[in-house]
Amino acid sequence: MTLQQIYNLAIEMGIKADLRGAKSVERHMKRIKEKYVKLSKEEKAEFDEEKLKNPYSDTRVLCGDLNKQIKRIMVGIDVDAGELMVAKYLSDNPSAGSGREPIDLYISHHPTGKALASLDEVMHLQAEVLEKYGVPINIAESLLKIRISEVARGVAPINHNKAVMAAKNLGIALMCVHTPADNLVASYLKKIIEKEKPEFVGDLVDILKKIPEYSLAQKEAAGVKIFSGAKENHCGKIALTEITGGTEGSAKIYEKMANAGVGTVVGMHMSEEHKKEAEASHVNVVIAGHISSDSLGMNLFLDELEKKGIEIIPASGLIRVKRSK
Numbered sequence: 001m002t003l004q005q006i007y008n009l010a011i012e013m014g015i016k017a018d019l020r021g022a023k024s025v026e027r028h029m030k031r032i033k034e035k036y037v038k039l040s041k042e043e044k045a046e047f048d049e050e051k052l053k054n055p056y057s058d059t060r061v062l063c064g065d066l067n068k069q070i071k072r073i074m075v076g077i078d079v080d081a082g083e084l085m086v087a088k089y090l091s092d093n094p095s096a097g098s099g100r101e102p103i104d105l106y107i108s109h110h111p112t113g114k115a116l117a118s119l120d121e122v123m124h125l126q127a128e129v130l131e132k133y134g135v136p137i138n139i140a141e142s143l144l145k146i147r148i149s150e151v152a153r154g155v156a157p158i159n160h161n162k163a164v165m166a167a168k169n170l171g172i173a174l175m176c177v178h179t180p181a182d183n184l185v186a187s188y189l190k191k192i193i194e195k196e197k198p199e200f201v202g203d204l205v206d207i208l209k210k211i212p213e214y215s216l217a218q219k220e221a222a223g224v225k226i227f228s229g230a231k232e233n234h235c236g237k238i239a240l241t242e243i244t245g246g247t248e249g250s251a252k253i254y255e256k257m258a259n260a261g262v263g264t265v266v267g268m269h270m271s272e273e274h275k276k277e278a279e280a281s282h283v284n285v286v287i288a289g290h291i292s293s294d295s296l297g298m299n300l301f302l303d304e305l306e307k308k309g310i311e312i313i314p315a316s317g318l319i320r321v322k323r324s325k
């Protein structure tokens with residue numbers, strides 16, 4: 001596969017797994033195209049044209065030749081110069097036990113470079129997902145708007161191009177795949193939960209613990225945890241609202257979710273402020289685990305790359321579990 005084909009596959013899989021539904025993503029893309037056409041010449045020059053093809057601002061090829069044939073990839077949850085140096089070392093030292101082919105590409109799950117600088121843009125997805133669970137879109141949007149601007153200010157001062165420059169200096173292609181992988185986790189868990197229909201929070205925890213990434217994380221003291229509520233509590237309606245959509249949304253949303261009939265939220269991670277608000281709104285919260293969930297999403301994507309003959313070298317916390325036969 002070429003780098004372009006790998007990137008296209010990530011976007012395609014992300015859209016298929018998007019909790020908003022592929023039709024809704026299509027409408028969103030159409031609106032962006034319509035707005036783009038109306039921009040002035042100067043505004044067009046500043047516009048990231050990738051947005052016309054890719055609905056996920058936190059997923060980009062950050063450096064490398066798009067036509068390059070890729071055979072081996074190092075994949076991590078994060079990327080920094082250290083991880084890239086490991087890739088370079090393994091490429092240069094076949095005797096280090098990594099085989100003979102060079103590592104052509106590093107894929108990071110968490111965004112870096114311009115994909116990190118525009119992480120806030122992907123958060124709009126959360127409003128439509130919340131609407132699917134019964135929260136009126138006007139409420140979801142207005143609460144998110146405040147949070148999105150906080151996140152935008154939060155990422156603005158970060159020295160976001162450090163890893164990208166390291167990759168360029170080392171001659172390794174670099175891309176990040178964030179929301180498409182998180183969408184894969186959300187739709188994967190949604191299917192299992194809808195099939196198993198857990199009645200109590202404890203049942204939900206047991207279902208999650210059977211997923212290999214979560215049971216492996218359990219052994220590393222990073223397993224599934226109940227942040228709000230108790231295992232004897234009824235789940236009620238279970239919402240997968242905190243798995244995808246960039247980063248944590250508004251802490252004020254739990255009261256609105258409770259009013260919309262949500263009983264339990266499944267998330268990857270949760271801050272203390274959000275936990276307290278969920279408790280105050282009597283919403284159960286089951287935290288599946290951060291790196292384990294990120295790994296699950298990446299694994300679902302990586303299995304497809306392996307099927308196409310690409311070799312994967314896990315790094316930077318990735319818990320690699322293969323599902324492909």
Ligand SMILES: [Fe+2]
Pocket residue numbers: 110290294
């Ligand atoms: Fe993450």
